[in-house]
Amino acid sequence: MTTANMKISSILLLVCLCCYFRASPEEQIVKFAIGQIRLRYVHDVKTGELVGGALAGCVAKLDRYCQYYDREAVAQLNEEIDRQFAGIGVEIQADPETKELVVTSPLPGSPAYQAGIRAGDCIVAVEGRSLQGMNLEEASRLMRGKPGTTVRLQVRPFGTDEIREVVLTRQMIKVSTLLGDRRRPDGSWEYILEEPQQPKLGYIRIASFAPDTAQELDTLLGSLLSQGVEGLVLDLRNDPGGLLGPAVAMCDLFVSSGTIVTTRGRGGRIRSVFQASGRAKYPDLPLVILVNQETASAAEIVAACLQDHGRAVIVGQRTYGKGTVQELVSLGSRYGVLKVTTATYWRPSNRDINRPPGAGEDVPWGVQPDPGFEVKVEGEALARLNRARALRDVANPELAVRWQAALARASEGNPEEIILPGGDPQLAKAVEYLTKLLSERKGHPGTSGMPTAQKN
Known part of the structure; x- marks a missing residue:
């Protein structure tokens, strides 16, 4: 990717x-x-x-x-950038024991969903070709194709031994980059934290920065605020980045004035300075951003901007430090494209986001959590946390429980040891802060309670 x-x-x-x-x-x-x-x-x-x-x-x-993409790889590159493709609209994973390919969630409104395919169903074959032992990439290629073409699937519904055949018409599938706290039964996301607590907090994960990410976030925030949400956790952990434009537009939703990000080219010359438009729609929404060692590029731009403007508290651990701009140079239909690094990103505090080769922890790069908000999750603890997140994303709770038990059997451990005990400590820190902040605001109206700008 x-x-x-x-x-x-x-x-x-x-x-x-x-x-x-x-x-x-x-x-x-x-x-x-x-x-x-x-x-x-x-x-x-x-x-x-x-x-x-x-x-x-x-x-x-x-x-x-930097990378060269031949013409065959360009189509996949465009799918990654635009987050859309022609297919049937299912997310699949390999069963940890049987290795069968199982639907973890059908996308609402997709051809698969309309045909009755649900989370937990096993896709046995595509056009008569068995998927047993096939990797996810190859299986995905079989299910994708040109819009309007048909594909024949053999499906075993969850909890049965019956095989049914369905014929689906492929269509353009747009995959949202906004993920929530958990899946609803229909595969859509719930963006409000489920803990029975006051205040009501929104939770949005940004998977990457695609063309519509900022616009979708704006629409979603409007909906959450109408439901009584008082604060937001914006989760940028494991976000590899994406397009610059949506990252700038996202910052503009929260920052009323000032610089968002600057790009510098060869010799340190300034190429572009992106300023806030002055039309921020959510300048006072209490906000926490979660980051970790895999938060990179466009995600770091957002975290750095909102931290430098004192607009959000950063919780987690130091980001990746990928602060370079790549441009795609078309080489014509025969030879594909070149991806070439052309500039670096500089945060509003005029510090380079990019981590120089060999730079240690004492050198300024990336985005550091605010003082008192560093929560490190590394090694086996990180693996368990990511595993717990993946299981929580399965739209069929019974299937998730089965898979957790299967993973435990494979590792000769207890199912409770497969995931991180006590839940997500970085998210817990964010909830703790927002709960305290909102409580103080209610006791002292007119105070922001937000930290002063951190020049990291």
Whole structure:
């Protein structure tokens, strides 16, 4: 999955390729080498394959975020960026014991949901081809296709031995980047924490930053506030980032004025300064942001901006430190695209988000939790927490219990030891803070109770 914040930049490579190779002696050598390989190699080899290999070799000499995508990989890249694809609308996982592919949630309104496929159902075969032992990527490719085409599935409903056949018509499936606290029976998300407590708190996980993420967040917040939500936990843990634009737009929902983020190019020259529009819709909503060591890129932009403006409390542990901008450069229909690092992100406090190679913990990079709000979860504890989260995301509670027991049997342990005892300590810290803050606000109207800006 791409973690970059990208914008599309086209070049007419197919028209200019020959001229480009004549531009310097070094580029002449590349052209000569490709010609010699075609002439002398013991087997036939296509020029396009050699050019693709040369492009991959070029970006391999750059930083780890640069990459060459051939034309076959571009479609998958676009799906990752846009969060949409043509398919039937199911989330699947492999059963930990049987390795069968099981639906963990059908997407509401999707072809699969309309056909009666529910969480816990096992997909036995696609177009007569058994899925037993098949990996998730290959199975997903079989179920996807062009919109309007049909696909035939054999499905075993949860709790039965009966196999039924369904024929579904593929359609464009848009996957929301906003996840909630738990699934409802229909597979939709519940965004209000379930603990019987006052005040009522919203909880939104951002899986990545896609084109509609900020707009969807705005709509969802309006709905939550109408339901009486008084504070929000915005969970950016394990968020690899995504597009810059939605990250800036998200900050603009909460910050009334000032700089959101600055990008700097070669030599430290400022390329862009993104400012708040002054039209923040939620400037006073009590807000906590959860981060961890896998919070990266666009997610770090949001956390850094809201921390520097004193607009949110940051809970968890230091972020990844991926503060670079990647642009996609089109190479035409034959050769795909290049992803190239072109700039770095700087937070409002004028500090670089990016972690330099070899930088230790004493060097400023990434986003640190606010003082008193560091809650580290690492190693086996992190694995258990992520496992608990994955089980909670299953829309069928009975299936989740079965899988937890199966994982325990596989590790010769107790089911309770498979997940982190005591729940989620980082989320608990956020709830504790918001509960106290809102209680103090009610006792002292007109006070914000938010911490002063942290210049981290």
